[in-house]
Amino acid sequence: MALKVLIVDDEVLARSRMRTLLSECTEPRTDVVGEAGNAVQAMDMIQRTHCELVLLDVHMPGVDGITLANTLRQMAAPPSIVFVTAYAEHAVSAFEVEAVDYLTKPVRRERLQQALQKVVKARAGKDGGSPDAGPPEALIIQERGRSERVALSDIIYLKAELKYITVRTAEKEHIYDGALSDLEARYSHLFVRVHRNALVSRRAVRAVEKHTDPVDGEGWMVRLDGVDERLAVSRRQLAAVREALMG
Secondary structure, three states: OOEEEEEEOOOHHHHHHHHHHHHHOOOOOEEEEEEEOOHHHHHHHHHHOOOOEEEEOOOOOOOOHHHHHHHHOOOOOOOEEEEEEOOHHHHHHHHHOOOOEEEEOOOOHHHHHHHHHHHHHHHHHHHHOOOOOOOOOEEEEEEOOEEEEEEHHHEEEEEEEOOEEEEEEOOOEEEEOOOHHHHHHHOOOOEEEEEOOEEEEHHHEEEEEEEEEOOOEEEEEEEEOOOOOEEEEOHHHHHHHHHHHHO
16 A cells, blocks of 8 residues: 655755655655645645655745644644755754654655655554554764664663764664763663663673673673673672663
8 A cells, every 4th residue: 555645845846856756666655645835735735635644844934844743743643754854953853743754855765765664664563552652762863964863772882982972783883962871861761871981771781791801800791682792890880780681
């Protein structure tokens, strides 16, 4: 079944290009149910037409895309939102209104197809889970002019390095601009502190082992699922890490 899409952009050429890109995407297939040049037109079409996804520009005359997305969130069965914009700096605001993805112009077909697949997966999860369940908790990583949503469930460890935090998943490393103490306070149910400079995923703790270092002497290390490296465990945090292992 095709994903029903509404294109919202104040530029006619941008809407036309998006139609072309959508026609080239086959997994999933899409059905463009309409176009709108501003938020008022978009709301009218959404109320009259069954729409599963809104491809939404940020900067438009009158009500902007972020405000429209926030309004759509209040609907009983809101469409998914993917922002398509020339401005990368609004990514954090976009994900705060629960956008599934954030694309910057010019959009490549491969990147659009990836966003569509995220929408299908997100909608399938919502339909199969609790009606009140929101999107998975995530960090918004901004690197080299792009923004990426990294689910907390995918993170193996967070390690403070100088002014930044290394965010490690099984696939890659990201650089996050933030404070480790803030992340610990917000997500203590998901991560346990192993050292003054590191938090690890509770679910990833595989073993706690004694380690002998020729310089520092005896100490403890934690082994984690998904990565080969081991992280040092301070004596102060040893009991908490062992508790995470047992839990």
